[in-house]
Amino acid sequence: MAAIDIIRDRAGAEPVRLGLILGSGLGHLAEAVAGVAIDYADLPGFPGTGVSGHAPKLVIGMLEGQRVAVLGGRAHYYERGDAQVMRAPLETLGALGAEALLLTNAAGSLRPDIPPGDLMLIRDHINFSGRNPLIGEPTDARFVNMVDAYDPALRAALAQAAKAEEIALADGVYAWYSGPSFETPAEIRALRVLGADAVGMSTVPEVILARFLGLRVAAISTVTNMAAGMSDEAISHEHTKAMAPLGAAKLERILRAFLRALT
Ligand code: HPA
DSSP: OOHHHHHHHHHOSOOOSEEEEOOTTOGGGGGGSEEEEEEGGGSTTOOOOOOTTOOOEEEEEEETTEEEEEEOOOOOHHHHTOTTTTHHHHHHHHHTTOSEEEEEEEEEESOTTSOTTOEEEEEEEEOTTOOOTTTTOOSGGGSOOOTTOBOHHHHHHHHHHHHHTTOOEEEEEEEEOOOSSOOOHHHHHHHHHHTOSEEESSSHHHHHHHHHTTOEEEEEEEEEEEOTTSSSSOOOHHHHHHHHHHHHHHHHHHHHHHHHHOO
16 A cells, blocks of 8 residues: 555545654654644655754644644764655645645754754754756656745744744844764855854755645754854753654744744
């Protein structure tokens, strides 16, 4: 059976309004959703994810009166060198009827005024890895327009939700670095010159795929650290996982207010 049929079988066939991908250390958000959880292992095409801090489950259910599909774990390019690794989950979200996709991630900040614990709404991205998940795609549909890839109306609605909750939400450009090693201080200096405000190892390939699939996209970073060379604090995955919950609580409030405001 295809993933979509298994999901309809277990969680019902009603369409979902929004798809949500949770980043490192943000997995507890899935528990806020009252619904049915399905392990990725039960869904053909869904990736195994071996990254600690990610819960590889799809949860479908209600949050603030809206039916949502939450991808509790993402697979990353750096796990196997496959930029398309999230394609099946994203296609499934589209097949479930999701109009929009909200991506979250943990990121390093390049801006002293966006310290660890703060959130940043992604306005645009820099594909610093040079990899593209649409390489090999055979049709002209591969020439995806990336202007306003981060949907202006969704961004405005998220900014409004943050304002209503009195939570500071910075606005900036996210650079995708392939990982899994962290960046060097020289790379971070280069990225600052290039116009990046935050850096991370995910999200960009998913945004490209989602736009290809016709989903509207928004994304929020939780800043877990200052990027390499910008502070004395040692950068590590442990630190990322420990810091992510700081932003996660605020992210959940913004998400709830955003869903409540959806008509
Ligand atoms: N760099 C890349 N990815 C990250 C970082 C970082 O500093 N922090 C959290 N994810």
